[in-house]
Amino acid sequence: MEQLILRAHDGAQTTITHHGAHVCSWIPAGGKEQLFLSKTSEFRAGAAIRGGVPVIFPQFAGLGALPKHGFARTSNWRLQRSGHTEIGAAQAVFELHESIATIALWPYVFRAELTVTVAGDSLDIALAVENSGDTAFSFTAALHTYLAVEDIADVSVHGLAGLNYRDSATGAENCVDTGETLGIAGEVDRIYANVPAQLELRQGAQSTLIKSYGFSDAVVWNPGAVKAASLADLEPGGYRRMLCVEAGAIMDAVHLAPGERWSGSQGLQAIPSPR
Structure with a gap:
C-alpha cells in the first residue's frame, strides 16, 4: 500500500498511507510506537x-444511511504537499474530493483536507471540510485514534468527570460520568x-495528552474480550493493547452552506506520567 514516512529534524516520525x-x-523523538x-x-x-x-467522514458509525x-x-487521498516547517517539524497535507463513487453514496460536492504534523513528543492531525458545491450538506466526523497501551487493565482516562455521554454499547442515552x-x-x-479541550490517558510511566480543537465530542472505545473475538481484523488479545480516544463532531452534525468551511484537530503528546 502506497505510504509516506514523515521524519522531523529531531527524529520524530509518522507513517501515512x-x-x-x-x-x-x-514514534516521538527518542520514543517508541504510540499507535496500535x-x-x-x-x-x-x-x-x-x-x-x-x-478518518471518519461524512458519517460516524451507523448514524445514517x-x-x-x-x-x-x-478512499484514496491525494498527497498535496509534504516537507518541513520552519521549526523542523515534518508535515504533509492530503486531500479528497467528490468522485463518481462518493456521489453515488452521498450526492454532494466537497473538498476534505488532512494535515499531519509531527515533531518532538507531539503529533497533530487536522481535518478540514469545504462545501465546494451549490447545495448545503450536513456531516458527522471523527479522528478514530487507536492509542497503544501496555495493558488495558492499567489504563485510566482523565477529564471526563461530570460529562454527559451516549452509551453505544447498551443504547442508553443521557448518561452522566460520575467517576473521577x-x-x-x-x-x-x-x-x-x-x-x-484536553483529556489525558495515563498508563504506567507515561501519559498521553489528548487535545482537540473544533471537535465538540470525544469517543472512548474498547471492544472488550467478547466483541473483540468477533472482529476478524483484530489480532488475538489486541483489545488489551489499545484504547480509542477519538475527537469527534457527532452529537450535533456540522452544517455547511455552499462555500463554507469547517475544521477540527486533535493533538497528541506523549509525556512521562506525573509521580
Missing part, C-alpha cells in the same frame, strides 16, 4: 485499516458531549 490518508504509526495497528488488519483497496487513526463510518477511510477517572473493564463504547 494514501489509502484513507491513514496515520498508521507515530492490528497485525491482522486487511491492507487492501476497499477495506478499512484496523488501528492507527482512521451510508456504510459504517462513511467512505473517507477507504474512567477505567476500562469489558466493552466500553461512549460518545461524550461538549468535552474539554
Whole structure:
C-alpha cells in the first residue's frame, strides 16, 4: 500500500498511507510506537485499516444511511504537499474530493483536507471540510485514534468527570460520568458531549495528552474480550493493547452552506506520567 514516512529534524516520525490518508504509526523523538495497528488488519483497496487513526467522514458509525463510518477511510487521498516547517517539524497535507463513487453514496460536492504534523513528543492531525458545491450538506466526523497501551487493565482516562455521554454499547442515552477517572473493564463504547479541550490517558510511566480543537465530542472505545473475538481484523488479545480516544463532531452534525468551511484537530503528546 502506497505510504509516506514523515521524519522531523529531531527524529520524530509518522507513517501515512494514501489509502484513507491513514496515520498508521507515530514514534516521538527518542520514543517508541504510540499507535496500535492490528497485525491482522486487511491492507487492501476497499477495506478499512484496523488501528492507527482512521478518518471518519461524512458519517460516524451507523448514524445514517451510508456504510459504517462513511467512505473517507477507504478512499484514496491525494498527497498535496509534504516537507518541513520552519521549526523542523515534518508535515504533509492530503486531500479528497467528490468522485463518481462518493456521489453515488452521498450526492454532494466537497473538498476534505488532512494535515499531519509531527515533531518532538507531539503529533497533530487536522481535518478540514469545504462545501465546494451549490447545495448545503450536513456531516458527522471523527479522528478514530487507536492509542497503544501496555495493558488495558492499567489504563485510566482523565477529564471526563461530570460529562454527559451516549452509551453505544447498551443504547442508553443521557448518561452522566460520575467517576473521577474512567477505567476500562469489558466493552466500553461512549460518545461524550461538549468535552474539554484536553483529556489525558495515563498508563504506567507515561501519559498521553489528548487535545482537540473544533471537535465538540470525544469517543472512548474498547471492544472488550467478547466483541473483540468477533472482529476478524483484530489480532488475538489486541483489545488489551489499545484504547480509542477519538475527537469527534457527532452529537450535533456540522452544517455547511455552499462555500463554507469547517475544521477540527486533535493533538497528541506523549509525556512521562506525573509521580
